[in-house]
Amino acid sequence: MKRRITPPVSGLHILLLGCMSSGKSTILNALLGKGDFPAGNRATTAQIFKIMHDPECDEPLCRNPSTEGDWQPLSNERLKEWNGTMKENVPAEVLLRFPHLQKKRPVVIYDTPGPNTSRYAEHRAETYYALERLPLTHIFLVLDMAQLHTKDEEALLADMGKVMKARGGLPLLVILNKADVIDIEKESVEEIIGEIRETVSQHVPAGTRIDILPVMAKGTEVWRRMIEHDTLTSFEIEFAQYIDWRLCEDIRIHALIPEDVRTSVSEQMEEWRRLQKFSQAFRSSLEYIAKRIHPGAELINRSVSRIHDYADCRRAITGSGIIALEEYIDALSPDWNRASQKAQPVMTEAAPRKNEEPSAGSAGAGTLTVPIESPTDPSVRNAASSDAPAAPNRDTALALLRKYNKDVFHIQHALTVEAVMRHLARELGYADEADFWAAAGLLHDIDFENWPDRHCLKAPELLAEIGADERLVHAVCSHGFGLCCDVEPVHEMEKVLFAVDELTGLIGAAALMRPSRSTSDMEISSLKKKFKDKKFAAGCSRDVIRSGAERLGWTLDRLLETALGAMKATEAGIREELSRSDS
Ligand SMILES: Nc1nc2c(ncn2[C@@H]2O[C@H](COP(=O)(O)OP(=O)(O)OP(=O)(O)O)[C@@H](O)[C@H]2O)c(=O)[nH]1
Ligand SMILES: [Mg+2]
Numbered sequence: 001m002k003r004r005i006t007p008p009v010s011g012l013h014i015l016l017l018g019c020m021s022s023g024k025s026t027i028l029n030a031l032l033g034k035g036d037f038p039a040g041n042r043a044t045t046a047q048i049f050k051i052m053h054d055p056e057c058d059e060p061l062c063r064n065p066s067t068e069g070d071w072q073p074l075s076n077e078r079l080k081e082w083n084g085t086m087k088e089n090v091p092a093e094v095l096l097r098f099p100h101l102q103k104k105r106p107v108v109i110y111d112t113p114g115p116n117t118s119r120y121a122e123h124r125a126e127t128y129y130a131l132e133r134l135p136l137t138h139i140f141l142v143l144d145m146a147q148l149h150t151k152d153e154e155a156l157l158a159d160m161g162k163v164m165k166a167r168g169g170l171p172l173l174v175i176l177n178k179a180d181v182i183d184i185e186k187e188s189v190e191e192i193i194g195e196i197r198e199t200v201s202q203h204v205p206a207g208t209r210i211d212i213l214p215v216m217a218k219g220t221e222v223w224r225r226m227i228e229h230d231t232l233t234s235f236e237i238e239f240a241q242y243i244d245w246r247l248c249e250d251i252r253i254h255a256l257i258p259e260d261v262r263t264s265v266s267e268q269m270e271e272w273r274r275l276q277k278f279s280q281a282f283r284s285s286l287e288y289i290a291k292r293i294h295p296g297a298e299l300i301n302r303s304v305s306r307i308h309d310y311a312d313c314r315r316a317i318t319g320s321g322i323i324a325l326e327e328y329i330d331a332l333s334p335d336w337n338r339a340s341q342k343a344q345p346v347m348t349e350a351a352p353r354k355n356e357e358p359s360a361g362s363a364g365a366g367t368l369t370v371p372i373e374s375p376t377d378p379s380v381r382n383a384a385s386s387d388a389p390a391a392p393n394r395d396t397a398l399a400l401l402r403k404y405n406k407d408v409f410h411i412q413h414a415l416t417v418e419a420v421m422r423h424l425a426r427e428l429g430y431a432d433e434a435d436f437w438a439a440a441g442l443l444h445d446i447d448f449e450n451w452p453d454r455h456c457l458k459a460p461e462l463l464a465e466i467g468a469d470e471r472l473v474h475a476v477c478s479h480g481f482g483l484c485c486d487v488e489p490v491h492e493m494e495k496v497l498f499a500v501d502e503l504t505g506l507i508g509a510a511a512l513m514r515p516s517r518s519t520s521d522m523e524i525s526s527l528k529k530k531f532k533d534k535k536f537a538a539g540c541s542r543d544v545i546r547s548g549a550e551r552l553g554w555t556l557d558r559l560l561e562t563a564l565g566a567m568k569a570t571e572a573g574i575r576e577e578l579s580r581s582d583s
Pocket of ligand 1: 022024038046113
């Protein structure tokens with residue numbers, strides 16, 4: 001299936017973190033109402049899965065970038081087949097719509113392997129990569145109610161706490177999964193939540209908001225599939241038979257969740273309880289009538305039974321904590337400020353890679369690096385201006401450009417945008433960042449020649465080859481905002497890049513029409529005429545150029561003059577470099 005698909009980039013980025021078999025993948029199945037994500041009672045998820053919720057998505061798809069695969073229909077078999085075969089730190093991608101999330105915005109959830117099994121050191125490395133490197137707005141820590149306070153859980157909490165500190169804090173939701181194992185005649189939900197809160201707060205940075213929500217993920221998955229008449233195994237049918245309504249009450253009352261979520265869940269519980277009671281009473285009367293008076297009542301009775309079963313499932317789903325989880329996600333706001341703060345290296349040992357053994361009893365440690373910055377973080381500008389971002393060595397950057405670009409036109413365009421960006425950095429008061437601005441210009445189209453359908457989406461992977469600073473990655477991606485990705489230009493450099501990319505093409509084309517084949521004698525009036533002439537260089541979008549000027553808060557005239565000036569000033573240097581590389 002070949003088609004242009006732009007997965008969501010901004011919005012919430014949630015990491016599902018938890019020990020092996022705590023139920024991370026089952027939670028996704030519960031949210032989806034289908035069993036598409038491989039789950040099982042042993043180390044199951046073996047790689048990072050990036051699940052992109054797109055409210056507009058009407059056909060669930062999946063893709064394995066490690067094999068350059070196209071998008072394919074989502075299925076449990078396909079994910080099982082890919083699980084563990086992907087390249088290190090290259091997640092398989094799933095694009096879908098979680099049908100019960102109400103808010104119309106993208107949400108990315110990363111499913112990770114349980115990092116605590118000594119048999120699979122690579123699982124741990126994947127999870128630690130996700131924890132330390134991915135752009136996250138929230139962590140959802142999944143704990144297994146059937147196995148609380150284990151050594152593995154303790155080690156994972158300690159490492160998670162270190163990373164949270166290094167990232168400057170991240171909001172945390174603790175999901176207590178498998179709540180169905182609680183025997184409320186012997187245990188108190190309130191006490192369990194209190195203990196967990198105390199344990200977790202010992203590890204996370206002071207002041208971290210800790211929400212705690214018990215859920216029954218497996219039950220919800222099965223009840224939702226029952227409603228859809230999906231085929232269930234005998235185990236699943238049996239599993240879904242029993243639910244303790246008092247437990248559901250206790251979960252709702254004692255969960256540490258926002259009050260409006262609790263109120264909404266209470267109202268829904270009450271509605272389903274009423275329908276359940278009503279249908280039960282109605283069914284009993286019909287049974288009586290059918291037996292004593294009119295056998296035809298049997299038929300109506302069957303329909304009423306269906307309503308009763310439906311109400312039963314819906315009440316159970318609501319009581320299971322998953323509705324609260326969905327409303328909780330809907331109520332979250334991306335907190336990029338915190339998510340994007342620079343991490344400090346706190347874990348000195350390198351994360352063990354494939355075939356390496358982790359040390360016993362520890363969830364392991366990874367090399368902590370700076371997390372990728374947010375698409376919408378307003379602090380980017382401050383961060384960039386107070387602390388000049390690292391530009392890659394130019395030879396290295398050029399070698400990367402040439403590795404993936406053979407077309408002379410593409411090389412020339414890259415060199416032009418590079419030179420213009422360097423020139424404008426100085427002109428606009430960012431002289432200390434000139435190399436960084438230039439690198440963004442040089443590498444902005446790195447993926448276009450080979451992956452035109454994945455322009456700006458493939459780029460982060462290619463830039464990772466030279467260890468590009470995450471701000472560079474963000475800048476490169478943001479130049480395709482609204483065209484091929486939704487990383488928004490926020491820093492002034494990114495807005496300049498967005499504006500001049502298309503415009504340098506137009507100016508270059510106009511220069512070629514001149515006897516001198518140069519910008520050196522081009523008047524601004526001539527450029528304005530070319531800009532207005534829609535037939536001239538029709539491939540250069542005037543709308544994009546106009547929107548670039550708007551983003552910068554410049555008039556169109558100012559943008560045209562600035563870009564033309566920059567091209568005049570840099571043209572000779574670019575010619576010289578091109579002739580050097582030709583010879
Ligand atoms: N009793 C009970 N079992 C559950 C629940 N949720 C999940 N399970 C079971 O727990 C086991 C592990 O579930 P997974 O979803 O594979 O767990 P995971 O955290 O993704 O595990 P890894 O991928 O190996 O890290 C499966 O057998 C599930 O059926 C629940 O709410 N209650
Ligand atoms: Mg899993």
